[in-house]
Amino acid sequence: EVLLVQSGGGLVQPGGSLRLSCAVSGFTFSDSWMNWVRQTPGKGLEWVANIKPDGSDKYYVDSVKGRFTISRDNAKNSLHLQMNSLRDEDTAVYYCTRDRLSHWGQGTLVTVSS
């Protein structure tokens, strides 16, 4: 069974930092593109970032470039999203997803508010 189990998230003040993690099992992690997708009531679903299987290439939506960093540890079957300089508009439920979104984590709420 494919599982993506997320951790991290919570409440943070504007300008603060958070790190999201995703532990995966049930498939060959080191062969899979991985992604972070977020969802807000106002903007709907938004693809945030993705990373190549070997970690050599990473892509970000313009709104998070320079602030967010996606990374992976293939030895530990884990995916991460380091979020710095957080803004109110980053408030969302963040999902860890596999390949072309064939599988999703349970989601974790990030709230940026003073």
Place this chain on the structure above:
Amino acid sequence: DVVLTQSPLSLPVTLGQPASISCRSSQSLVDSDGDTPLGWFHQRPGQSPRRLISEVSNRDSGVPDRFSGSGSGTDFTLKISRVEAEDVGVYYCMQVTHWPHTFGQGTKVEIK
């Protein structure tokens, strides 16, 4: 960015009746390999989205055959042949041909 426009945004349906959702793209979704990586997703309240269909018409494992996808280029359709109670929720189309990958705004399906 590629804009995916879904219609309708709200779809009241009668149990056992068919339903259809349109997804129109602002650009062709045919990629450099000649494939069309357009997917459809279903999200129930309080749950993560679930992929139903990839590559326009390929049903994911475990997806009932009452769901079907069709289309090409810029126009795509998701059809439910006979709506069941578990089909309520929001449906999204999504493209990964162009970066940033984008989603449609969602179509809310509810039972009349």
